[in-house]
Amino acid sequence: MDTLSATLPDTLGNPSSRALRLHDADDVAIARDALAAGTALAEFGALAVLNDIPAAHKIALRDIATGESIRRYGQIIGFATRDIAAGEHVHTHNLSIGSFERDYAYGSDLKRVDPPSAPLTFMGFRRADGRVATRNYIGVVSTVNCSATVTKRVAQHFAMPGALDDYPNVDGIVPITHSFGCCIDHNGEGIQQLRRTLGGYVKHANFAGVLVIGLGCEANQMGAMFVAQNVESGPAVVPLVMQELGGTQATIDAAIAAIDKMLPDANRAVREPLPVSHLNIALQCGGSDGYSGITANPALGAAVDLLVQHGGTAILSETPEIYGAEHLLTRRAVSREVGEKIVERIHWWEGYAEREKGSIDNNPTPGNKAGGLTTILEKSLGAVAKSGSTPLMGVYRYAEPVDTHGLVFMDAPGYDPMGATGQIASGANLVVFTTGRGSCFGAKPAPSIKLATNTKMYDRMRDDMDINCGDIMDGGVTVQEKGEEIFQAILRVASGEKSRSEALGVGDDEFVPWMIGAQM
Incomplete structure (x- = not known):
């Protein structure tokens, strides 16, 4: 099964280890914390670290020749721009994006979604026309x-x-x-x-x-x-x-x-018990780091699987942030037509970047890169982990009303407020937002839950962060356990509990529509 969720371990091994290899085919490991040059990594045959490695950054596990592909999560994240020695820091100075063939294999990894053992409810508002709200x-x-x-x-x-x-x-x-x-x-x-x-x-x-x-x-x-x-x-x-x-x-x-x-x-208007199938969740990530695809994003994916199992809807978005990982979604497409819509949007963005004389690989921000993410391919693989493992049921243009249940995709740029604006316009009545660097985000009228990818940032920014997913990396908590915690938080916030951003009053200025076309 070639889905990212299938490649990620549910537990991250011995928390005393200094670096983490996510897949047997990977050419790099991820530093749990900052590593000084000369540090010996016993878990990799006493491999010696050749440079100072910041936390969440990549370490070469073997000698890599110029032009060779480099894998993380068992997937290609780029190509070596020069020879790289085992133990060397792998980042923007020696790794860049490149072209390679994806096997879209439409629908080959469809997964059956079993009904829940018992239906769940949340306390929502039912409007006169049947629509359901999480806020009033x-x-x-x-x-x-x-x-x-x-x-x-x-x-x-x-x-x-x-x-x-x-x-x-x-x-x-x-x-x-x-x-x-x-x-x-x-x-x-x-x-x-x-x-x-x-x-x-x-x-x-x-x-x-x-x-x-x-x-x-x-x-x-x-x-x-x-x-x-x-x-x-x-x-x-x-x-x-x-x-x-x-x-x-x-x-x-x-x-x-x-x-x-x-x-x-x-x-x-008064709250009443309503089926979880009325929840429509916008999936967002911003200020990502090298831990995003290991902790918060796959944990959110586990929560999405629970939501979909109960008949709810989750909207994945930001097309440039699935670039290079779109084949993991096409394999889960409920039909070839749905999968081809994803590919068509990818080709549109490639053409758009070329027309604007830009590069789609510019999407990782300076903050992303400081946090350990090098290419858009690497960022996308981590971002797609938010979607869990259930079938992809539909693909929508920006702000189109979502009219199906389950996991869907909405086309949007990689700018978080712009993507969230489109998702809320499409019908999302709650946002779940993962962040590694510390994005301070809210998006009224939909409450926003923020997930921290690492404990240090969570401790530093507790006023803004709702849930710490860094304890997956710290040890003792599995991805599935954290997913259940996130799912329960979704039900509580949907029922009226204030999220951190709501308590701070954030969300009045985050409406950012994607404006296309010439300004005259």
Whole structure:
């Protein structure tokens, strides 16, 4: 079975060992902690470390000739750019991306998903139309950057002490603002995608009601957006146009009055036991490091397997971050058609990078590289581990409504807030975000759970991190055990327990739609 989850050990061996080999075919080991030059690695036949090796970085386990492929997780992560001696640090100075053939083997690794022994529930909100929410917000959505200030000031009014005291069942007022909406092709792909994204938020189950605020003369006309996204105005969706109402202050006053009318109805919402099949989880990783694909990502994958077993949905995303690992997904595709959609998106991104005179291998950030990740191939293999092992049921364009259960994929760039924005627009009602460097992330209206890949960062950033997955590397906790812990945390947060980012109030400024097309 050629899936990444099948190559990763459930336990990571003796925690006193200095380095970890993840697969018998690997050419490198991963340093558990920083290693000084001259350190002898007894677990590899007293191999001597030739250079100082930072924690989570790679050590060559054999002599590697220029041009040879180098494997981690049993998969190719790049090619040697010069001769590398056993014991040498392997990183950007001697390893780079290269071309090689993938065997897509569509559907060859399909895994049967057995039903759970007992169904589980969480405490959610059921909307009148049957949609299910994990939070009970009111949203204020800008059609264009020109109405962003009005949108923010409306939300600020209700953030004042005591403003919502009479409405304990309302979680807050969320501003959804952005920097786009005008000077683009009125009928082009860019405005269609922006409308799809905004429409997904306007219709999101976690909003009990929504105000949509426009300037009036923008390319993203509110009426056209409502028609394109099948949005109907009414008591729970109120459109306001600044130029028609008389400007900034008049619109702020009208918006506050409209929300005052919404609040009593929104406050009537109460949580009730609902099947886990109503949960739709956005899978994200950011500020990754060399531990991400060993601890937090495979543990999240184990939680995803449990979620899917109970009928829930998980959305994997960020196409550049599956590049080089897409063959592990095509092998799990429920049909050849689904698998080919993944490959088509990969080819689109290759062409896009070429047109922009860039490299898809630029995706690992300086922070990723400092954390031990060298190429996009290596980063992608770790990122795909978030998806677990169940069948890939569908592939969606950015912000398209997800209309199937199980594991699915949504096309998006590798920028975390942009990917999460699309996933939430697609229907995700909760986000689980793994990080090795320490991303401080939230994404209202969906609560965000953050998983730390290593104990040192978790201890340093406890205010931001919900769960420490570093104890997998430290020893004593298996990937499966940590996956169960994550799954239980998902159920608690979905039922109303505040995540760390929610407690800090993070999430009002993380709406970042993927804007494509020329700006005129």
